[in-house]
Amino acid sequence: MPAASFDACVDAALEQLGTPDGALLPLLHAIQAAYGHVPADTVPLIADRLNLSRAEVHGVLSYYHHFRKSPAGKVVVQLCRAEACQSVGADALAEHAKARLGCDFHETTADGSVTLEPVYCLGQCACGPSMMVGERVHALVTPEKFDALLARARSDA
DSSP states (O other): OOHHHHHHHHHHHHHHHOOSTTOHHHHHHHHHHHHSSOOTTHHHHHHHHHTOOHHHHHHHHHHOTTSOSSOOOSEEEEEEOSHHHHTTTHHHHHHHHHHHHTOOTTEEOTTSSEEEEEESOOSOGGGOSOEEETTEEEOSOOHHHHHHHHHHHHHHO
16 A cells, blocks of 8 residues: 555545644554555554653554554454453453464464454443454354354355
8 A cells, every 4th residue: 555545545634633642542543444455555654743752652553453554354243251251251252263274363364254253342331251252242142153153244245
């Protein structure tokens, strides 16, 4: 992607935010919304516009798991990792998901179709383990239900 495009995106987001004070997180969200991830080429631009070091911007990017450094797959699967879900089988579900997809958390399948992410509560504590596929939350997820939901999501994508 051309640097001029990144410049325009960063400048447009900053213009909308109105002030650079405290703008780093909203700016990162705006860039991820525009590109599906925060491209490495935007880090120096962000640092320059906000008068921060590249290390400061990179530190925020690496601290918050929400921000992606590369594009996500066509389907994003989030598995709840909170204690309530763990107590009813989320660890086994996570291992099943990793094996089925052939990737770990914060990774995308080799074919680029699915990104697996941890999430630390989907608000379904009474009926875990839970997961989100795209924007839809699913409860009482078993390995078999995971496989069915994944197959449906892949066919819809």
